[in-house]
Amino acid sequence: MKIAVLGYSGAGKSTLARRLGQAAGCPVLHLDTVQFTPGWVIRDRGEAQRMVAAFMDSHASWVIDGNYRGFAQERRLEEADKIVILDFPRRVCLRQAVSRYIRWHGRTREDMAEGCNEKLDWEFIQWILWRGRTRAQRGHLRDIAARYPQKTTVARSRAQAEAFFAQCAR
Numbered sequence: 001m002k003i004a005v006l007g008y009s010g011a012g013k014s015t016l017a018r019r020l021g022q023a024a025g026c027p028v029l030h031l032d033t034v035q036f037t038p039g040w041v042i043r044d045r046g047e048a049q050r051m052v053a054a055f056m057d058s059h060a061s062w063v064i065d066g067n068y069r070g071f072a073q074e075r076r077l078e079e080a081d082k083i084v085i086l087d088f089p090r091r092v093c094l095r096q097a098v099s100r101y102i103r104w105h106g107r108t109r110e111d112m113a114e115g116c117n118e119k120l121d122w123e124f125i126q127w128i129l130w131r132g133r134t135r136a137q138r139g140h141l142r143d144i145a146a147r148y149p150q151k152t153t154v155a156r157s158r159a160q161a162e163a164f165f166a167q168c169a170r
Contacts, residue, residue, distance in 0.1 A: 001026065003168065004076045005065035006141065007086025007155075010093030010100070010128050014111035016086070016161055017065035023169040024063070029055045030111040031066025038115025045070065065111075069140075077144060083152040084164050085141050092158075093128050 001024050005017045014030050021028035034048045052071045056062065056079070064076055077083060088096075097120060100109075104118035112118075145152045155161040 001061045001082070001168070002080045003063045004080040004083045005063065005086070006067050006083065006144065008088065008090075008093050008128070009124070009132050010095075010097035011086035011088045012096060012158075012161065013065040013086055014109070016084070016165060017063045018111060019165060020168055021063040023165070024061065026061040026063060027055070027059050028063045028065070031064065031068045031071055032111065032116075033113045034071060035066075035068060036113040036116050038113065040116050040119075077148060080148075081151060082168065083144065083148055084161070085145060085152065085154045086161060087141065087154050087156050088158075089156075090129050090133065094125065097124070097128055 003017075003020055003024075005013045005020070007013050014032070017028050017030065029052070031052070034051050035043060037043050048071060052064075055064075056072065056075065067073070101118055101120035106117055108114055108117050145154050153160075153164045155164055
């Protein structure tokens with residue numbers, strides 16, 4: 001089984017991906033661990049692309065979470081058996097990001113690159129509420145759902161995401 005988890009920041013992509021990987025017994029790649037090196041430094045694009053390709057080439061099944069178009073997104077979508085898009089309201093994503101910050105403040109989550117301690121700054125809040133939800137980004141996610149309707153689930157609530165998880169965990 002190959003599952004691509006997409007959606008907005010703070011929606012819970014990494015948590016869902018981790019749970020799906022555990023349930024399916026397959027490896028999980030969190031694209032944030034590819035994008036960043038310690039201290040929130042952006043990794044060389046070519047190196048990052050090679051890391052994603054190597055992961056996909058070396059596993060018959062996988063769960064990959066993250067949007068990152070430049071990290072083999074088209075290949076991920078083509079190869080995925082299932083695609084889930086977490087399309088939660090802004091207020092839900094912000095609330096979850098604040099909760100995550102409180103829980104992980106000063107530490108690195110397991111789905112982040114080592115040395116990238118959890119942070120919640122004005123730039124990230126703006127990303128969650130506006131900059132990460134441009135008309136182009138919303139349209140891109142809608143286009144993915146339209147291109148792959150037979151294998152895409154759009155979850156607009158935690159209950160819908162849980163239903164998707166339950167379906168995959170069977």
